[in-house]
Amino acid sequence: MCTPSLISRKTFLKAGLALAASPLLRYVPAHAAAAQVTEVAPGVFVHQGRYEVQSPDNRGDIANASFVVGSEAVAVIDTSGSAVMGEELRDAIRTVTNKPIKYVINTHMHPDHVLGNAAFKQDDPIFVGHYKLPRALGTRADSYVTANRQMLGAEAFAGSEIILPTLAIKEPTKLDLGDRELLLEPQSTAHTDNDLIVTDTKTDTLFLGDLLFSVHVPTIDGSIKGWLGLLEAIGNRKAARVVPGHGPKSMKLPEALEPEQRYLAAIADDVRRQIAEGKTLAEATKTAGFSEKDAWKLFDQYHVRNVTAAFAELEWE
Amino acid sequence: MPHPIKHLARGFGAAVLALSMLVLAAPGASAEETLWPILKEQAFGDRPIQENDGMVVIEAPQKVEDAALVPLTVRVPPHVKSKLKSLTIFIDNNPDPKVATLTYGPAAGSGGERNFSTRVRVDNFSHARAVLELEDGSLHMATRFLAAAGGCAAMQAKDPEADVAGMGKTIVRTFAPAVDSNPIWAGQVMIKHPNHNGMQLDINTAKFIPARYVKEMTVKRDGELVFKLDGTFSISTNPNFRFTFGKGEENALDVVIVDTDGAVFESHEPPKGS
Numbered sequence: 335m336c337t338p339s340l341i342s343r344k345t346f347l348k349a350g351l352a353l354a355a356s357p358l359l360r361y362v363p364a365h366a367a368a369a370q371v372t373e374v375a376p377g378v379f380v381h382q383g384r385y386e387v388q389s390p391d392n393r394g395d396i397a398n399a400s401f402v403v404g405s406e407a408v409a410v411i412d413t414s415g416s417a418v419m420g421e422e423l424r425d426a427i428r429t430v431t432n433k434p435i436k437y438v439i440n441t442h443m444h445p446d447h448v449l450g451n452a453a454f455k456q457d458d459p460i461f462v463g464h465y466k467l468p469r470a471l472g473t474r475a476d477s478y479v480t481a482n483r484q485m486l487g488a489e490a491f492a493g494s495e496i497i498l499p500t501l502a503i504k505e506p507t508k509l510d511l512g513d514r515e516l517l518l519e520p521q522s523t524a525h526t527d528n529d530l531i532v533t534d535t536k537t538d539t540l541f542l543g544d545l546l547f548s549v550h551v552p553t554i555d556g557s558i559k560g561w562l563g564l565l566e567a568i569g570n571r572k573a574a575r576v577v578p579g580h581g582p583k584s585m586k587l588p589e590a591l592e593p594e595q596r597y598l599a600a601i602a603d604d605v606r607r608q609i610a611e612g613k614t615l616a617e618a619t620k621t622a623g624f625s626e627k628d629a630w631k632l633f634d635q636y637h638v639r640n641v642t643a644a645f646a647e648l649e650w651e
Numbered sequence: 652m653p654h655p656i657k658h659l660a661r662g663f664g665a666a667v668l669a670l671s672m673l674v675l676a677a678p679g680a681s682a683e684e685t686l687w688p689i690l691k692e693q694a695f696g697d698r699p700i701q702e703n704d705g706m707v708v709i710e711a712p713q714k715v716e717d718a719a720l721v722p723l724t725v726r727v728p729p730h731v732k733s734k735l736k737s738l739t740i741f742i743d744n745n746p747d748p749k750v751a752t753l754t755y756g757p758a759a760g761s762g763g764e765r766n767f768s769t770r771v772r773v774d775n776f777s778h779a780r781a782v783l784e785l786e787d788g789s790l791h792m793a794t795r796f797l798a799a800a801g802g803c804a805a806m807q808a809k810d811p812e813a814d815v816a817g818m819g820k821t822i823v824r825t826f827a828p829a830v831d832s833n834p835i836w837a838g839q840v841m842i843k844h845p846n847h848n849g850m851q852l853d854i855n856t857a858k859f860i861p862a863r864y865v866k867e868m869t870v871k872r873d874g875e876l877v878f879k880l881d882g883t884f885s886i887s888t889n890p891n892f893r894f895t896f897g898k899g900e901e902n903a904l905d906v907v908i909v910d911t912d913g914a915v916f917e918s919h920e921p922p923k924g925s
Contacts, residue, residue, distance in 0.1 A: 340654075468855055472853045472856075473853045591922045614724075615770065619712065638716040642716060650889075
């Protein structure tokens with residue numbers, strides 16, 4: 335028989351539990367369902383982001399996010415653009431495997447690839463990035479958080495935060511997932527100054543992050559010269575498939591690189607010619623690279639900014 | 652004096668409506684209307700300023716794509732014959748609203764269009780203003796609204812190592828006019844310099860990156876002053892200036908730049924046939 339005092343004690347305990355749980359809950363934002371993922375090679379899963387800029391509607395789901403499952407552990411490669419999306423990616427992982435999520439790797443600093451990191455704090459993973467990633471994120475954290483909270487809205491942004499890597503990669507490094515290794519190669523300045531190429535050696539899958547854009551116009555936040563040089567080197571590699579940061583889930587070398595190489599070369603050629611002619615930055619932004627206008631989604635959103643960055647770099651040649 | 656809270660309560664509905672309309676109409680406009688009179692008084696006292704009288708024009712892109720690198724051009728059209736005394740550029744809502752003041756010298760030239768261009772950071776939706784002072788002391792202002800934000804905090808170098816490696820590297824160029832009879836030449840000065848504004852927080856160290864920026868630039872043609880520029884951190888990383896000067900004998904330029912750490916960068920563009 336339950337005495338009133340016991341009931342109230344039970345209620346009290348429940349309330350206490352709820353209270354204790356509530357701070358945790360704040361870091362596990364509400365989400366609808368598991369993210370849709372495709373197995374592009376055995377044990378290699380990719381979620382494809384939309385070709386959009388961040389909005390409350392897409393909740394930051396605008397970049398590709400992947401994971402690789404070994405016999406002992408899982409590694410996540412980019413976590414999408416919000417904690418909500420990160421949580422959906424985590425759910426997708428849990429529909430595939432219960433193995434521990436040991437590594438969360440960021441291919442570079444951009445918010446649409448890192449803001450989902452927060453959803454994996456509960457797994458206590460090793461957060462991995464290029465050795466310049468801590469500085470890059472550290473000096474941009476404020477502006478990234480402010481801008482993304484504004485673009486996503488409070489609901490979709492809830493729980494998102496900048497998490498700095500705990501393992502910084504300066505030399506090519508292998509991570510063991512059990513029966514398969516990931517090779518991590520830090521690059522010199524290209525798309526950003528902290529691009530990391532991840533290779534799943536077992537299936538010969540290259541995760542290029544935003545070194546490769548397809549359909550979505552490329553964005554220059556590092557060095558156009560460095561990027562063009564690196565793309566040439568990547569084109570000489572052999573791989574079974576590559577996973578772009580924005581674009582289809584899986585592509586082939588070297589064709590996958592060609593549109594991006596053509597786009598960047600068009601900007602570099604036009605800008606160099608205009609600099610030689612004594613033209614100004616303002617003039618260049620009106621014409622350089624516009625032959626590429628119809629070849630890309632989101633051209634109007636990013637192209638002029640790309641020309642601006644290219645001009646500010648190439649005028650020092 | 653009426654109690655402000657009572658007043659607020661009375662007009663609350665109307666105030667909310669007015670505020671939301673303001674926000675819809677022009678973000679930031681309300682804040683800045685209170686700022687300019689103060690900036691104006693600090694810089695020019697009670698001297699009258701002619702607005703939009705065609706003596707000076709300010710140009711900026713319709714749509715700002717990169718708030719850390721906004722090209723800004725000030726033109727003094729050819730119909731203005733007078734010598735120039737000074738030019739001051741403001742961005743009202745920047746942490747330091749004064750972008751630069753140019754004090755012109757005898758080699759500034761006249762007899763054609765005179766202009767000045769640079770690239771600026773824009774921290775918030777704001778008016779940009781150019782106030783031109785002519786030889787007779789009259790002041791003339793052109794204004795343009797800049798829809799951009801975040802240029803001061805979000806000004807990180809894309810490749811900090813590359814910037815530090817080349818720090819102080821300066822390029823000076825001169826451009827002869829297309830028509831030989833034009834007495835106005837054009838020049839350009841570029842300097843590799845971070846122009847740190849001291850407003851970037853690094854969460855790794857929980858410290859702000861210290862301010863260091865170009866404070867002063869003196870440009871001389873054949874030994875005569877074209878202008879002296881007093882700058883602030885509203886000027887973008889790797890400051891870039893385009894300007895005009897009066898045609899001389901040799902048209903050689905000497906440029907001396909001093910930054911807030913006291914570092915001095917000197918450069919010279921040799922004579923080019925006039």
